[in-house]
Amino acid sequence: MSSTGRRRPPTIHDVAREAGVSRGTVSRVLNGGHNVSPASADAVNAAIRRTGYVVNRHARSLITGRSDSVAFLLTEPQERFFEDPNFNVLLRGCTQALAAHDIPLLLMIAGNEPERRRISRFITAGHVGGVLLVSSHSGNPMAERLVKAGIPVVACGKPLGQSRMLAYVAADDRDGAREMVGHLIRTGRRRIATVTGPPDTPGGVERLAGYRETLAEHGMPVDERLVVPGDYSRSSGEAAAAELMRRAPDTDAVFVASDLMALGVMTALEQAGRRVPEDVAVAGFDDSPAALDSRPALTTMRVQWDRMSSEMVRVLLARIAGEEPSAVILPTELVRRDSA
Template identity: 55%
Template sequence: MSQSIVPNVRKRPTIRDVAREAGVSYATVSRVLNGREWVSPEAVRVVREAIARTGYTANPHARSLATGKSGSIAFLLTEPQHLLFEDPNFSVLLRGVAQALSDRELTLILMIASTPEERNRTTAYLSGGHVDGVLLVSPHSGDPLLSHLVQAEVPIVACGRVLGYEQQISSVMADDRSGGRSAVEHLIAMGCTKIATITGPQDTAGGVDRLQGYTDALLAHGIPVEPARIVHGDWGRASGATAARQLLDQDPELDAVFAASDAMAAGALPVLREAGRSVPGDVRVVGFDDSGLAATLDPSLTTVRHPLDRISEEMVRLLTDVINGRTPLSITVPTTLVIRDSSPA
């Protein structure tokens, strides 16, 4: 329908077009664009009108070239893809970060580095100073990418403590240890004594800390920590099912399960049912995350909530601080126990 004679790439108005339209120099246009001091109200008005009339929007590349700031932040995923994308936490985090970045007029660049080749390319790109900073999700302790980025002095904020880089990489995380402890203390308060746990991977801060909270609670109440009641999962649903079978095998008497993620709890639930245990009648179950899943399970899941929206917000705020040269910092946000049917009060 549209019979454009002009070539496909229309000429966008530039700062000069606006200046001509407004009858001022283009330096003045730039000043009002950037809200700098020393511009007469009259000039501001004229320029604003000219901008509206021409439909001008700044060319971010020209701006970046001139300022040396890219105006963009990389959201970097290094985890094997399938795991991360299955995790509902990830979506919530991504959404929150997108929001916070948008509020600051920063652009979100999504990068996924799974294969060795991608990792190299990503490292080069980020070290090249082509983004203002990096948001790191679920970093692995021994990842060589980390040392490269740190060495290149790229501003970084990680989601979760980065084991080995605590001093150099800022991080924001939930208080996983207290969260785990509160979950298990709830179970103890409800009269459970044979409490098992399905942990997260032990090379992640979350996996380690939630388990630590579990042992904290037991020991604080004089309950021995039995290795037979500890099985490791990988956060995923399937691993929760496997772990539950193993736990029942190792200790058929168990009267509670604390799973370090809702997904693993979701995997454990049907296994318990099939094994003839009613939840919460015979076995109480508590998860972690308060993901969308938790409330829809049958029975609905008692779980530990960490405010992911708060975490993403803080990650972005902290990153802008680091970009502005402030020293690295570590932020911990509290968790809350959400009581539902799988372990009622």
């Protein structure tokens, strides 16, 4: 084997010597093996194995002007995400899906404009091969900049108003809402309220749309007093339910646009002396871990967060490889527990 000291890692030059070919040929094997004879390829691969060679990414990036790493980019006040249990699942899933391709994940938080500028500069400087964009609110300024700079971007959730320019992976919010509201109707509920997400988020828009559609299809007029806005926080759910009890004490079901808000809704209902589900059914959305801990256990729509992350990575790698932007919509699933 190698006669010299084991200090510095082998380079493409060592591999070339070991394989009896030129450095150019080694590089060609490394980059897809085009225009290389099978015999040369075999020799190179064997040499790579023998020497323990691994490509120097810095040298490669210096030439190509791009990096193989991927950014996981948060572009909102981070509190929201870091409170959200789904966020962890997503981050972990993306890290592992990328690791399977030996691609490092860079975590970046762009909560304000200076941060956004700094990060834009970093990304457009070629330090990142693509971006997993996690942001639920529309009108995201980062998205446009990155896309214009030619950076492959995949969004998590449908980017309202930008869905034409971005690849994205999202849950089927509207269909999920339809299924849940249908469930409430089938189980005999007649005064069905909803607590919505913010109107500039896909979950806020689509889940509400599904609610409206389903009521209409069942010939149940939508009473606007039963539509109360929330902001996905637990406390906003609590406030919404309190408001609801004032506006329409005869409410017998609440379709809530997120589990976290649903927990708040249950707390407020309890305080208002309502039993769940006997007096009021409560249904959430997301199937977050907390849904299991609540009492009664929360009936909810499951969003496949694990698949979400693997699909995001798959679509991003496809984009990086040159494919056109595409949208992936993942179905949701009714998880019936005790609250509805």
